[in-house]
Amino acid sequence: MSAAPQAPGLASYPDEVREEVARVREVVARLHAELPRWELVVWTAGNVSQRLTTADLFVIKPSGVTYDELTPESMVVCTLDGELVDGTRSPSSDTAAHAYVYRHMPHVGGVVHTHSTYATAWAARGEPVPCVLTMMADEFGGDVPVGPFALIGDDSIGQGIVETLSESRSPAVLMRNHGPFTIGADAKAAVKAAVMVEEVARTVHISRQLGEPTRIPQDRVDSLYDRYQNVYGR
16 A cells, blocks of 8 residues: 655645545545446556645545545545645555646546546557447537557646647547546546446447448537537536
């Protein structure tokens, strides 16, 4: 189990920040349970984070802890530079990527990373999932894009996520040879996107075994996306 470096703690932050940290730790711990439930991760892989609204901080899973050991208290708190503020364990190895996304995409409140089988298989091929399902038009507004290859350990992955999703309506990106990252207004929305990207990746893969699936025309994609995001989804 990874021990965290000495963290400054939350003592210098206002009460409202400490109260939100406690709430978000509960939320993030609970949402991590959704990843194995939907078979999106194995062992200790994958992570969920959520940004605070009261301070430039976010809560994320610690490194190297199995999902059945996760508790609200085990979640760690980091700055938007990825520096540990509070927690007894080291932050996830993907913390720098999450932090980069939060710094450069102010509308994003939640980030999720998984190694879900079908979405990761598309990432291994370096191929976008084509928009051939109304569900994809609704949720992703088009293809699920592929991001560049990047090494783990610094913010290179975060740079690739931001670069790719800044030019797409999709809340999901398939980082080449790595796996899916998803974003949302909060962690729950990002987890939903992680579940949905695996579902469409699986369905389109199966469809391809029967023949080449038919793309939805762009004007229909736009109409479906607008209806789902602005009418039905609300």
